[in-house]
Amino acid sequence: MSVKSYSKKLGIVGKPNTGKSTFFSAATLIPVDIGNYPFTTIKPNRGIGYLRTPCVHTEFNVEDNPKNSLCLDGIRLVPVELIDVAGLVPGAWKGRGLGNQFLDEIRRADALLHIVDVSGSTDCEGKICKQGEHDPLEDVKFLETEITMWMNQILKKDWSKLARIVESGREDMISLLESRLSGLCIKRFHIIESLRKTDLNMDKPTLWNDEDVIKFLDILRSVSKPTLIAANKIDLPTAEENVERLKESGYTVVPCSAEAELALRRAGEKGLIDYTPGDCRLNVTNSDKLNEAQKRALNVIQEQILFKFGSTGVQEAINTAFFELLQMVAVYPVEDSEHLSDHKGRVLPDVYLVPYGTTARQLAYIIHTELGDSFIHAIDIRGKNRIGEDYVLKDRDVVSIVSAKKRG
Numbered sequence: 001m002s003v004k005s006y007s008k009k010l011g012i013v014g015k016p017n018t019g020k021s022t023f024f025s026a027a028t029l030i031p032v033d034i035g036n037y038p039f040t041t042i043k044p045n046r047g048i049g050y051l052r053t054p055c056v057h058t059e060f061n062v063e064d065n066p067k068n069s070l071c072l073d074g075i076r077l078v079p080v081e082l083i084d085v086a087g088l089v090p091g092a093w094k095g096r097g098l099g100n101q102f103l104d105e106i107r108r109a110d111a112l113l114h115i116v117d118v119s120g121s122t123d124c125e126g127k128i129c130k131q132g133e134h135d136p137l138e139d140v141k142f143l144e145t146e147i148t149m150w151m152n153q154i155l156k157k158d159w160s161k162l163a164r165i166v167e168s169g170r171e172d173m174i175s176l177l178e179s180r181l182s183g184l185c186i187k188r189f190h191i192i193e194s195l196r197k198t199d200l201n202m203d204k205p206t207l208w209n210d211e212d213v214i215k216f217l218d219i220l221r222s223v224s225k226p227t228l229i230a231a232n233k234i235d236l237p238t239a240e241e242n243v244e245r246l247k248e249s250g251y252t253v254v255p256c257s258a259e260a261e262l263a264l265r266r267a268g269e270k271g272l273i274d275y276t277p278g279d280c281r282l283n284v285t286n287s288d289k290l291n292e293a294q295k296r297a298l299n300v301i302q303e304q305i306l307f308k309f310g311s312t313g314v315q316e317a318i319n320t321a322f323f324e325l326l327q328m329v330a331v332y333p334v335e336d337s338e339h340l341s342d343h344k345g346r347v348l349p350d351v352y353l354v355p356y357g358t359t360a361r362q363l364a365y366i367i368h369t370e371l372g373d374s375f376i377h378a379i380d381i382r383g384k385n386r387i388g389e390d391y392v393l394k395d396r397d398v399v400s401i402v403s404a405k406k407r408g
């Protein structure tokens with residue numbers, strides 16, 4: 001199953017030894033190196049994880065045949081791209097550790113999932129320390145600084161030249177920044193939104209001092225690389241209090257145990273348990289094949305993680321990143337509005353993840369340029385009514401696009 005180019009990428013980031021690769025492996029079921037020491041990962045791992053959303057087939061009382069996604073007992077799993085990168089240590093923007101290599105990998109990420117060791121049992125460089133000794137809030141601040149300083153380094157070289165071009169009236173600030181930062185997946189709307197949030201004079205950039213530039217880039221970072229905190233290792237005793245502290249500090253935080261999720265996914269894959277990622281419970285299906293230690297481990301996960309937190313948090317983190325941070329909606333285009341199928345008769349074949357604000361006609365263009373060009377109107381299957389090109393799609397909409405041309 002491939003992830004189409006319209007899909008967004010989630011970068012899994014953080015200092016070394018926090019559980020990034022464990023999270024990645026749990027989400028993708030790709031076996032990768034996991035180790036209790038810093039810099040286990042050097043080369044990035046890329047893979048496909050899944051968003052979980054209730055499938056509309058139950059509501060429409062039809063049997064579906066998914067093509068670009070999966071459907072498990074009424075749950076649609078929509079593929080998304082995940083990138084697990086090497087750990088980041090303080091000063092990475094200057095090249096410390098695997099510094100720039102790491103930062104270069106997250107250029108193409110649309111959002112970041114910051115895996116924090118919330119138990120505080122690894123120091124700022126990822127070395128094991130006494131449990132609870134390290135403050136995870138420090139890690140959150142440090143990652144932000146590193147990314148802002150990295151952006152600053154990219155821009156600083158040419159800043160005075162850019163500022164002079166703007167003041168001479170040859171090009172405006174937004175277009176200049178857009179072309180300078182396009183390689184970082186920073187779009188025009190990110191720049192406009194960030195400039196709106198500053199009180200700096202954008203017609204007089206030669207007056208901006210170093211601090212002003214950094215202040216602006218800090219805003220641009222938060223707008224263009226929205227970040228979710230995955231408070232990992234909640235299974236350790238020193239974690240809980242830190243989860244609360246992180247939440248109180250205003251960040252979007254999802255408590256999780258990547259290790260527990262990996263154990264459940266592997267047991268599920270072997271047919272030992274019945275478990276869909278994101279579930280709040282597991283069912284042992286093959287108890288004879290489990291030894292006593294495995295039974296105890298599953299019991300601990302059930303009692304101390306699933307019952308207590310509602311899930312392992314891995315699925316919730318991926319869903320929150322796409323649905324809340326990136327404000328995506330999942331829509332089901334169909335060709336045949338009566339049978340909810342494509343031209344081959346496959347029922348509810350595809351789910352498209354599109355940013356909130358996408359219109360019916362824009363969806364047509366995403367599916368096929370020709371479909372966008374020949375768009376006449378669309379049908380909202382749920383409401384059974386005709387919708388125009390400017391209709392803004394909502395999450396779980398099922399739409400059929402009526403066009404002037406029939407696609408072959």
Ligand SMILES: Nc1nc2c(ncn2[C@@H]2O[C@H](COP(=O)(O)OP(=O)(O)OP(=O)(O)O)[C@@H](O)[C@H]2O)c(=O)[nH]1
Pocket residue numbers: 015016017018019020021022023033034035036037038039040041042085086087088232233234235236256257258259260
């Ligand atoms: N207790 C506990 N340990 C975890 C959890 N997730 C990962 N670990 C452990 O943390 C250690 C580091 O895990 P990795 O996934 O290799 O961490 P990483 O962040 O990818 O590390 P680098 O690649 O070195 O940056 C391993 O010993 C894991 O078993 C968790 O949820 N709970």
Ligand SMILES: [Mg+2]
Pocket residue numbers: 020021022033034040041085086
């Ligand atoms: Mg790793």
